[in-house]
Amino acid sequence: MASEKCKSDSPSVGGPKARVVLQQCFSAKVQVEPPTNEGQEAEYVEIGRGLIVYVCFMKGATEEVVDRMVRSVLNVRLSENGDGKLVSILDLPGDVLIIPQATLGGNIKSKCMQYHKNIAKDEGFHLYTRFTNICRNTVKENNKNIENNHVVKNGTYGNRQVLSMVTNGPFTHLIEFV
Structure with a gap:
């Protein structure tokens, strides 16, 4: 798994x-x-073909962090086009499935997982809703410039969910936003 830290304006x-x-x-x-x-x-x-985005918000997450996340997720060049060139999901173009994944905020302590760094549920729901709406609007706007009709779908926040997928790779990338 690749890991990249995205820098913010403040430490x-x-x-x-x-x-x-x-x-x-x-x-x-x-x-x-x-x-x-x-x-x-x-x-x-x-x-259909596209990108699954698992999302977790921790304490200190803000709307500004969400805005940077959307720009990064939709513009990072991870997908191969027909020529084998790496392009963003917007340039491919492809679909996006957003899954809330609170377990990404876990830390192991002794033999147990702890989630003390995760954001409060109501704050997380607000940021998740913002994230999904901005992704949806960005993909919709991008669709105006091309002949395809790609979609953004999302899971439900705060609930267990059953996921099934056919992966391409698997190519899995972890990105942390500070």
Whole structure:
């Protein structure tokens, strides 16, 4: 796994403010509603070729951090185009599936995982919503310049989710935002 630290204008105090894991895929789907006892089937959102983005916010994360995350995630050159050249998900173009992943904020202590550095749930929900909305709007704006109709889908914040994917690689990248 590659790791890159994105620099901020102010010095970091106490470690990263957010983490993302980027994983290329040929297809992916995540369950957003479980099946019910009344017989209603589970609900899924799915994407075609593109990028899965696992997102975790830690204490100290702000809207400015979210804005930098979106720019980095959508513009980093990880995907191969038809000529074998590395391009961004916007240049490919491809779909994006955003998954909230609080476990990325965990630290091991003795034999247990602890999540004391994670942001409060309501603050995390606000930042996650901002992240997904900006990604969606950026991809939508990019679609105006091309003939494709690529999508941004997202999982539900604060819930367990069932994910299935067909990966391309796997090429997995960890990015920390300070």
